[in-house]
Amino acid sequence: MAVYERTWRRYSGVLTPLKGRFLVVTKYAVADAFASRLFTAFYAICFLPSVIGLLFIYLSHNAALLQQLGMPADIMEILTKRFFMILFSWQALPAFLVAVIVSPSLISADLANNALPLYLARPIDRREYVLGKMAVLAILLSPMTWIMGLLIFGLQAYFEGGGWWLQNYRIGLAYLVGHLTWIVVISMLSLAISAWVRFKPAARGVLFGIFFILAAFGQAINGVTGTSMGDILNLGRASASVVLAMFGAPTPSGLPVIFNWLTLMVTTVLSVWLINRKLRPHEVVR
């Protein structure tokens, strides 16, 4: 065991660069998330759809095995777009659940006992603090979504050879842009909720509520007005429509895709505004 003298002295050693300092916030929050074995196990399970996808791509190019299973040798030619669309949703769902589990305590833990002034009394500002917290979700969600997605896309392109990737570039684009958009929207929304709702289960409930209760409300508006205007409130449908449009597939929303993009953008901007309102280095007494 180290023996420490009861003394204090100035620090005169090397300092880390200011630009990447916000990643300290990220590092500690990620470590905190993985401190739970249950979460670690769940996180590993979240990769299952992608692993199955990889396996499927491999098997679909193994003619002998396909013959043994009684499946057509050109199964991927038939299934390509459908397979990638299904895989996308099976990647996005666990990502949403990971965000639901991790995000409620990201900001609220610092606000609960007034720790924010201690962060902001150091050489990081509010923007970097939020960036650091957002990076937590980006780091956790990226591997199971767009990184695995592009890996599977790349494997398929490798097996197919020729100009397959060029003919199907929209799939790769949908995986990259679709998942990144999803990560940004869900991160900002969940951080805003974490900033305003300090009780974890309540924060999770609000996040679910925004997706499902607003969707039901939007559905009711659609029913009453006989239009699709209610889809503006349906975040899930807006996300799905944006991604399906990128795949070149029909969208579930009756609105033009630009409205779905608008829904996602307004949600993100509103979330940023809410975070900005709440994150102060001091209590605002009104």
Next chain:
Amino acid sequence: MIQTEASSAPAIELDGLTVELGGRPILVDLCASLPGRAIGLLGPNGAGKTTLLRTLLGFFPPASGSAEVLGFSLARQGKELRAHIGYMPENDAFVAGMTAVHFVRLMAELSGLPSEPALERAHETLFYVGLGEARYRKLGTFSTGMKQMVKLAQALVHGPRLLMLDEPTNGLDPPARKRMLELVADIRDRGEANILLSSHLLRDVEELCDEVIILKNGRIAAICDLEAERRANRSFVELELQAPNEAFSAELTKLGCELAVHESGRMKLVLPEGRNIRDLYTLADRLDVGIRHIDLKRDSLQDIFLRAMEDDNGGV
């Protein structure tokens, strides 16, 4: 990036600093140059002490005027400045789910220390503030006194050049208060960090600081060099004789004393360098003069503070 050495600039320089919150002026036209190693920030509740600290940390933008801390401009070099400041806020400030060492290490890394030195210094600092045995306990389980010490540890861990302490003895029992004051005095005496201590407790400020800035209604009511006051206090004497005695007064003048004599036999005098009370007794004995009362005049911080509070217009 290597930490730079302390510049010779005053610790704090305020130039017409005005801060408004919600359209209301909280700090008004503060001008001061404070070179002291330990600066006290005094004032009644609501005087603007905490607002001044937070402004110096960059939490509130000045409405007008400017400030420099350790030679860094508040407006242009806020981030660089904060790397050199250790801030201990008045209220509870911690992350309940973290252990003390984890928390202090996080704060050290945020100030720029690489991971390994941050951990090393987190351990050292927690031992220094007396929390060595409790460093693996979660902060949520700490008592008020321990939380105060953790706040001090996180403010110290990165070896700041300026330590800002906002009511550090708040909520502490007498032994814990004594320990806190000893620690701050130790940091001051090591001479490695300037201290800016905000408190409404005159005794704490008098004990620890060599310079005091008194705020009232957001204005500077007085700036006082406590060290100079202490030196002056050592030579200021009030004397009362049994009867007025001109010879005694004349001899005192010969000794080099500055003198003010009252008809009743009372006199106030300032002893010159190298003279002390014993010389007065010797003189009185030689001239056979009876001294009824002798007192070292103490113009205490309390007197200075009360005078500053009585002045309705503020002003230095």
